[in-house]
Amino acid sequence: MASQSIFNSESDEDQWVIQINEMVSKTHNSILKKIPISIFHVPKSLSSVKPEAFTPQLVAIGPYTHFRPELYPMERFKIFAAKAVLDHFNKHDLKQVVQEFHDTATFIRASYHKYVDLKDETLLYTMAIDVLFLLNVYHNYLDKKISGSFMVGLEDPVQLSGVKLTRNATIRDILMVENQIPNYSLLKILLFESSEPPHLVKEYLGSMLLSFCHQHAPLKCPITITCSEAVSKHHHVLDLMYHLVVSHAVNTETPIPDQGEGTSAVQKSSNSEAVPISFKKVKGVLTWTVDSLKKLKDVNIPLVEPVKRHLDPVLQLSSQLDDLSPRPNLSEEEEEVEETRMVVRIPCVSELLSVGVFFQPVEGGNMAIEFDEKRGIFFLPVLKLDVNSEVIMRNLVAYEALTQPDFLIFTRYTELMTGIVDSVEDVKLLREAGIIDSSSTLNVEEIAELFDGICKSIAPTKTHKLDETINKVNKYYDYKRKIDILKVSTDYVYRSWKFFTLLATFVLLVMTAIETFCAAYDCHRYFIPHH
Template identity: 90%
Template structure:
């Protein structure tokens, strides 16, 4: 059986040899050092949960997806959009644009992680068409106050040739990891076509990209940058959105202990000890009473059946108290390892039941915090629509591919997946303003979105956020334990004398009955006729 080959003809082999020689040349290596890889192929380990969220469904952009057969029928509409841009400037045709790209093929290839099995001319035509299409799409996001008449009157690509494309599907495809093209390709075309000064052209392009990110980011953007920085400091639109959502302008990820934290911990410890001491005071009486009731429950006499039915609630309370007092604690190492693997945290309604309040916070993922003294959980505001799941999944994938040592956005999605477990959780977060009321997703769709998010495959190394999660868990466990012990203590303190008297009386009565039945045959009195 002949082995499969990437080559279809002898010319393909010649092209491969040329590319290999170019790649090992000193000039190519110097380019690689200057231009970092920024556009990746998504591995199956990241896409297995929902592959369609990472594979374009309508529009192919860039060499990774441009020639996929299922997407190629939309090629003619991209060409129409590209021609509309060229006609708008009325200066150059497509061949001249490709010629302007002629010396950038090596730079373009250096931006892609995956080997591009395309000839330079094919690659440049692909880049030119897709970049012109994106410029046509982005021009609707341009700030008119800033741009004046720049690109005004350009035909909307979703209305081309009388066919209305699905705008949301186009937005989702534009923000997929594999569907990116470098920002400098868009800038190069605008500089070539427009007669505006270069610094203004860069401002205009940055305005489009920033406005696009503002309108379609699920989370409120954490910091602001200039329009020029949006183009010069970010590789492509997904990279721009990621860095707008996740601010790395933090002093340290090492958690700094709060001055009042030790006092708070000591107070909780002393409160727990006081409750435990109070519990021990009546534990002996309670144990004796429960054992007596268990013996009564085991007595097989028909007259006692009505009484036995009322013993189950009392015995259930005692078993809960035993379980609570003998609950094993995880070691710090085990707890830390468990936290890194998956966010094990009570859901919103459980936290609400122990008095935790949820409040919106500015600053995005880095601002997530829990105030132990006031029981307030601060979370960033999220606005969800039909595009949010795909965008969030691709932000998670992009982070895993570019920031593997600091997966803060990934940890945020895991946190939301942990606390959103039901429709009631979504309603509570909407009421608190964490999920904006303007979100177009229904409560059911929102719950499915967060529960459908996959967990990270490597440790996230987000110490500050993990510390916050641990604070919430400890607060919940402490409050829950306190509430149960307090309720049980109050219940037992109020009733233990009655229980003791009742148990003593019933036990003596049963002993008398058993003694009587041992001397006389009781079966003939209680046997059914």
């Protein structure tokens, strides 16, 4: 059986030799240093959970996907959309645009992580068509206050015989990792076609990209990037959206709610300090009594039968006594094993609310997530979800894993949301708190399902600030839950103190009597055998 090869003919081999020589040339090496790799092929380790979230379903954009047979039927619509842009500027035809791109093939190849197995001319034609198509899509997002009359009058993405490119499917495909187009390619063609000054063209393109990201980003976050920076400092639209979502600008002041909203954990702690101390005084007696009653249940003597019928309610205290015991301190290695066992160990929304945790929206993206222990307030960014959100979030997670492997803050955020959203009820509570935008077009069932398994393909990663916040929430929850159990148990004990005293005395007398009886007689047959 003949081995597979990337070559179909001798001309392919000759082209390969030319490309190899270019790649090792000094010129190419200097280009590689200036143009970092920014467009990646998604490995199966990231895409295997839900491959369709990373595979274009309608439109192929860029050399990785351009010639996939299942996507090629849409090529004619892309060409019509590209022609609409050329007709709008009415300056150059497609050949002239490709010629303008002629010296940039090496730059374009340098942006892609995977080897682009296309001849230069083919690569440039695909790039020109895709850039013009994207400009047709993006022009609908222009801020009219900034753009004035720029690109006004350009038709919406092409309609032919009643068929229109599906809007949502197009948006999802544009934001997939493998479908990215370098921003400098968009700028180059726009500068070539437009008569506007270069600095204004950059502003217009940046306005389009920022508006597009702002409208479709899953998190509401303030836009602190200028239009010019959106083009010059970010590789492509997915990279821009990632840096808008993962904002590094943390608010120095968190909004202060009404004083009635949250109660100080410190004050509650001081008010309830007496509870554990008082409970310790009776816990020993209770433990001994419960253990004795358990033994008494195993005794098969007629005298004790009436008492045994009423033991079950009392024995239920034993489970609560176990819950009150402090958790053993884990070693660092044991904690690490525990961390890898569960991606994020955190109670769900309804459980947190049951111990007095309040949720409040905060601006600033993932980096602004915080938990106020004194007031019991969990600050989370606002989620704006629609039919495109799952695909966009999965691709942001994948892009982060490919470009920021040591700082998976967005991944950790999605893990956090997966941890606190266990049910439809949790989604409803987050909506009421304003964490999930009420204008989200998904219903509560769809939102609950969205978070299920969104990060199962990513290994748990330590992100110090967010992990510290998660730990604060867990400690607060454990403390509050323990205090609630202590109060209930202590109240129950104090209300029933006389009964427990009598019961303990009775049990002691019965056990003494049984011991005396068994010392004189063989009473083995009176006890239920253990199996």
